[in-house]
Amino acid sequence: MLKKDEFLKRLECSKLIAAVKEEKHIEKAINKNLSGVFLLTGNIGVIKKYVDFFRSNDMFTFVHIEKIEGISFDKEGLEFVANYVKPDGIITTKNSLIKIAKKLNMLTIQRCFMIDTDALKKAIEISKETQPDFIELMPALMPDVIREFTKNANEPVISGGLIKTSEQMINALLNGAIAVSTGTPRLWNIDISKMYEEVSRWREQSRLQTIATQ
Numbered sequence: 001m002l003k004k005d006e007f008l009k010r011l012e013c014s015k016l017i018a019a020v021k022e023e024k025h026i027e028k029a030i031n032k033n034l035s036g037v038f039l040l041t042g043n044i045g046v047i048k049k050y051v052d053f054f055r056s057n058d059m060f061t062f063v064h065i066e067k068i069e070g071i072s073f074d075k076e077g078l079e080f081v082a083n084y085v086k087p088d089g090i091i092t093t094k095n096s097l098i099k100i101a102k103k104l105n106m107l108t109i110q111r112c113f114m115i116d117t118d119a120l121k122k123a124i125e126i127s128k129e130t131q132p133d134f135i136e137l138m139p140a141l142m143p144d145v146i147r148e149f150t151k152n153a154n155e156p157v158i159s160g161g162l163i164k165t166s167e168q169m170i171n172a173l174l175n176g177a178i179a180v181s182t183g184t185p186r187l188w189n190i191d192i193s194k195m196y197e198e199v200s201r202w203r204e205q206s207r208l209q210t211i212a213t214q
Contacts (some may be wrong), residue, residue, distance in 0.1 A: 003088060003107060004107055004133050007035075007036070007060050007088070007107065008156065008178075010035040010036070010060060010178045011035050011156075012014065013035070013067050014032075014033060014034060014035035014191070014193055015035070015173060015178065015179045015180065015192055015193045015196060016034050016035065016169070016180060016181075016182070016190070016192045017034060017035055017036050017037065017038060017040060017042055017057055017158065017160075017179055017180070017181040017182075018031070018034050018036075018037045018038070018123070018181070018182070018183075018185075018186075018188050019037075019042060019160060019181045019182060020037050020038065020041060020050075020183070021040045021183045022040050022041055023041055023042070025183075025185050026029065026050060026054075028185045028188065029054070029059075029185075029188060030054075030057050030059070030190045031189065032191060033188060033189060033191050033192065033193075034059065034086025034188055035059075035060060035162065035179065036054075036060030036061060036062065036065050036088070037054050037059055037060070037061055037062070038062050038064060038083050038091055038109075038126045038160075038181055039051070039061065039062065039064060039068070040056075040064045040067040040159055040183070041067065041068075042067075042068050042069070043068060043069035043070045044068065044069065044070030044080075044182045045070070047063060047068050047071075047085055048084060048085045048086075049167075051063065051085050051086065053088075055087075055088075057079045057179040060088045060089075061087045061088050062087055062088060062089045062091050062107070062109055063081060063085065063087045063089075063090050063091070063110075064091040064092070065078070065081070065090050065091070065092045065094075065097055066075070066092060066093065066094070072134060073092075073094060073097060074100075076125075077101045078097060078101055078104055078106075079104065080092070082101070082104040082105070082106055087106070088106070088107050089101070089106045089108055089109060089118060089133070090106055090107075090108060090109070091108070091109040091110075091111055092108075092109075092110065092111065092135065093111050093112070093113075095110075095126060095129065095130050098110055098132045099130060102131075102132075106135070107133045107134075108130075108132040108133050108134070109132060109133065109134045109135070109136050109158065110126060110127070110130060110132040110134070110135050110136065110155075110183070111136045111138060112126065112135060112136065112137055113138050113139075113140070114137055114138065114139070114142055114145045119196045120145055120148060120149065121153070123135065123137070123149060123153075124149060124152045124153050127153040127154070127155050128153065131155070132154050132155060133155070133156075134155055134157070134158055135149070135153065135155045135156070135157050136157075136158045136159070136160055136181065136203045137149060137157055137158075137159050137160075137177070138159070138160055138161035138162075139152060139160070139161035139162040139163075140159040140160050140161050140162060140163050140168060140169070140177070141161075141162050141163070141179060143166060143171050143172065143174070143175035143200070144175070146159055146172060146175045146176045146177055147175045147176050148175035150175075150177075157176060157177045157178060157179045158177060158178065158179045158180065158181055159172040159177040159180050159181070160181035160182060160183075161180055163180060163182040163184065163187065164184065164187075165187075166187065166190050166195060168194060169182070169187070169190075169192050170192070170196055170199055173192075173196050174199070174200070174203075176197075180192070
């Protein structure tokens, strides 16, 4: 719980996470606007080097198990990750891996793809069954879905996928996500937390003005 609380505190200050999909973008992800990285590139031979690099730069680092070549999707694979690679946590779409990772004291992020209403219902069921530390809802361009999920589940929501603009990131945050992840390096330079605070303040002021004039 201590590590989760620490990450949540970091997300309060920096609501943007880099989804690193190519090796050439690794150094670009060392950025004061980012709270951490999702590693979606590499193989069993290099992944520890990547994790060590980010953690030495004080960044929370999560490994997407299904994206790393050579690591098996089972207990032995996760034990290798936990004991040798040593990220802060993992990302996976698989319920079984969430359960194993929790026993190995790694933070867990369950990635769910919102393709229809059935997928939304399934994601809510999964969150209650496996109780990951975080849920990543994809794509991020579905504010109604994010809002509906947060009403029916307890896990903090990170939203990612198809993000191309700062406005899209702000919209996800305004509808219940605690952070957004993006694999677009040019967006990593945006202080999205500051923008979010400014937009939230403006919305609250507008709401109070509306009440005052009624």
